[in-house]
Amino acid sequence: MKKYLILLFGALALTACKNKTEPLKEDAMAKNEAFGTLLNDYHEDGLKLYPLKATSEGDNRYNDIFLNFLTEDYKAMERAYYQKYKDALAAIKDTELSDSEKMSKAILEWECARNLERMEFREDLTPINQMWTVQLTMGQYAGGTSAQPFKTVKDYENWLKRLDSYVVWMATAEERMREGIEKGYVLPKSLIKKVAPQLKTLTTKDLDQHLFFSPVKNFPDDFKDVDKKRLTDAYSVMINEKIIPAYQKLYDFMGSEYLAAGRNTSGIEATPDGKAYYDYSIKLYTTTDMTAEEIHQIGLDEVKRISMEMEKVKQQVGFDGNLKAFFDYVRNKKELMPFTDPQQVIDNFKAIHAKMKPQVDQLFDNQPKTPFEIRRTEAFREASASAEYNPGSLDGSRPGVFYVPIPDVTAYNLYSDEDLFLHEAIPGHHFQISLTQENEDLPKFRKTLWYSAYGEGWALYTESLGKELGLYQDPYQYFGMLGAEMHRAVRLVVDTGLHAKGWTREQAIKYSLDNEAESEEAITSEIERYMANPGQALSYKIGQLKIMELRARAEKEMGKDFNIKEFHNQVLETGCVPLALLEDKINGWISSNKKGAE
Incomplete structure (x- = not known):
């Protein structure tokens, strides 16, 4: 998110x-x-x-x-x-x-x-990175298919006004980064090298190829010719005279002066107040008082447990080598890379959705009304993006969107697609976020709260529902689920390693390669993601473990009275909450039902 x-x-x-x-x-x-x-x-x-x-x-x-x-x-x-x-x-x-x-x-x-x-904390001194910051949001809006609407003439005029202020922000961002250089708050060099190409793509002078010109190429049919002409001229002036120069200036700065000042260290602990900021980030993203050391050990234990499960799959498919060799085998197995057109990737996810639909009703009686779509990630950010879910609007007029990056379709490996769909789409983020937004009993401010341990924990928990939903029948897809869970367990190790134990980017990449089936390119992108946003990667596994613990407790104490649909209702109905509040809620539900049974 x-x-x-x-x-x-x-x-x-x-x-x-x-x-x-x-x-x-x-x-x-x-x-x-x-x-x-x-x-x-x-x-x-x-x-x-x-x-x-x-x-x-x-x-x-x-x-x-x-x-x-x-x-x-x-x-x-x-x-x-x-x-x-x-x-x-x-x-x-x-x-x-x-x-x-x-x-x-x-x-x-x-x-x-x-x-x-x-x-x-001085977050303002590093206002731009390759993964999380506002220039990426504005790029998505500029494409005309995201949250910024382009349905009326006023919509088009609104965007021009917003861009006037945005280019001022870009200049301020450079000023803050210069201040950051003086005070020791700068990005690692490897992250700067990822930001620069993103900025470069938006310096093209070919308007037909410029992302910010996209709305002009997609005027609604009911627009009058005079409005089309006026807006086309206005957008051309905005892009040529403001957007391109602003991106060029920022690109020149990032690729020269800022890159030269970039850190050779990888973790946030190397910056002023870095340790305190990481401690804060752990609280923020896990909603616990756990220490970096405790989380690191949980990660090591989970990596060991999941490795044992992976060994069983390796034996099932008859692979004779060790687990690391099996990772390489899965990464490079041509049968798992069958696509020649990006649309085939999208169609495969649609087929997964169709396959599981009949079983969803067996686990969930409360399902969202918000529409849902699957789209390819926009080209300008695709190379550095992970698959993600963007929520629909509160009024249901804009669908929730599952974005899939496909930078090279011939290298796209589908072995984890079933698991990915469960997490990012249904019943993961789409169910959890949409049901919260649709819940009329919640005050408005709670409809869009995002507590990462709960939200990402829920999405990771739903990955474990695959067999109950009729998926994971192919051993490679089940291995994909284990690989995704391993990925989140590895995150506990490498995120704390990077930000609390002095690990380098290269150490973190090597640890991940030794324990995951992802490609080196994908793992490198992930490690750099953790470098850009310390602590966020911890939320998934910590939240999942808590929800699984609560389900196991409910099943044990309620016995035959346990109802999986009602358990899911209990978890989802109050929206995003800190894990301690969720635990108290489920404990209360268990107690009241046990009393009823007695």
Whole structure:
């Protein structure tokens, strides 16, 4: 998921939230109208503060605005926003709130505290990387098929206004990176080398080939000729006189002065306040108080366990070599790379969806109404992208999209496609995010919260449902699932290795190659992803292990009364929550059902 969509928080207030569960329906206490107004105001003020977030949610009121979040004025405004609502919450007594409202209060307290903590770090000095930052979001919007709408003349005019502010941000980003050079906050050289080509593609002077000219080539049929002519001229001027020069200037800086100043170290610990920032990132992404050392050991243990399962598959298919040789065999097996056209990759995912549909109803009785699509990742970011899910709009007018990068279709290996679809699409991110957005019982601000341990943990948990959904019948597809789980276990080892143990990029790549079946190119891209966003990679496995633990507990204690559909309802119905709150909720559900059975 895009970093700008991750509403930051940490592990503070877990104690305060303990032992609170949230029933599916509102309890007998009447809703506190003043508190409801406060939550709504927080949400509305947040959309004004984060207009790109509003656009991503399908709220079109701020589609012409791009706030320069790198300025001191913006930072002051952002700090005042969170402090205002933190102070307002302190004046509200829990005795005046229902159980559901208490959970909303605890979550909002957490949001405010974590964002205030975030602002103590100098993230603004590294505003651009190859994977997570806003220039990639703007590139997606520019293509005309993402969240930024291009349906009316006003839509086209909104985008031009937004671009005027965006090019100012690009200049500010260079200023901040120069300050970062002086203060020791710079990207590793290997990441800078990945950003530069992304910028270079947007310096082309051939308008027909320029990404930002895409909307002009796709005017709606009902546009008048006079509007088409005016907008074509305006877009041509914008791209030639502002966009291309801005990207050229940033490209020249990144490829020369900034590259020369780039770090030779790989982990965040090498930067000022790096250790504190990584500790914060662990709290942020795992929603736990676990240490880097604890997580590193869990990763080593999981790698060992999954390796044993992989050995069984190797024996099943009759491969005689060792496991590392089997990785190479799977990576290079021509039968697993049958495609000659990118559309064939998309069609294969559609076939997987069709195959599993009949079984989905056996595990889920609450399914989203939001439409769903599978698309190829845009060319400008495809080389550095991983498969990903982009949520649909809150009103359901824009579908959830599963993006698949296919930079070289002849080298595309399908052995893990079933597992990938479960994680990124159905019943992974599409179910979890869409059901949250569609839940009318949740206040608006909770509909788009993203707690990575829960969201990514859920998606990884759903990978384990493949056999129950009629998949993984081919041993190579099952090996793909094991490979994906191994990938997340390896992440625990290499992320903590990079950022807390002084590992180099090359050490992390070698460890991954020794334990995974992915190609060196794919693994290199992944390692550089972890380098760009410390701690995010920890969330998947930590969250999955907790959800699997809760399911096993429920099955054991409830026995024949355990209902898998209801378990999934319990996990999904309250939306994204920290893992401790989820555990308390499931424990309460188990207890109440056991009492009912007695």
